[in-house]
Amino acid sequence: MGLDVDTNSVTSELQRLARANRNVETKAMKTVAQKVADQLSVNTPLGRYNDAHLREHIVVGTPKDGEIQVGYDKEVSWRVHFAELGTIKQRPQNFVQRTAESMQQDIISMLEEEIRRGLGL
Template sequence: MSVTGEAELIANLQRLDKSVEKKARKATRDGATVFENKLKSNTPVARYGDHSGMTPLKEHTKKGSLKTASGDYSIDVGYDKEKGWIAHFPNVGTSKQRPQHFIEKSQEQSKEAILAKFVEDLQL
């Protein structure tokens, strides 16, 4: 592709910029979905007391909206406000419960899959 003038160069750069931005948004959304799915699968289910009628914590995972502040793309992934505060206890432990570190485990286990998804989305 040859560029003959300044206007054509600027038009080509703007088109490229929009394409890259669209791919980056898709890669960020897909990466958040990968992490959310891993977090759901690693979230422990309560094994004590009668919890009939209660929804398991993994059903309260939440993926936020895409944030694009200052050119950085991110999406918060975690738990909703209803049950999110509970996740802290089994994750870091209590005086009666050993820490399970399932949030950190999910981050580590999903890292390669997220990076692979990013590469795939950005190459499209």
């Protein structure tokens, strides 16, 4: 005597939930990354180089494998470290590090809130 169980409906439902969770995670990461970019913009100094402010070149990447990058575009990224780490004639300003440290706990709580909202919890 045996029992046959049809798991096709369970499997398809699990696959649907997995897709929905990925979509929720992606949306939450984009939302939180934009908030980090906004704070980075506030913390970025107003230096000038070829009439381009660093804070006008902050970009948010595309989520991939549970990660998303926030930083500066290729036009100005090569010179961010001069202001961040300093030079012989300029003291370090640490605006990127300061932003990362100040938002570390906020990022976790914002991600949690966005995911809960997306899942309807």
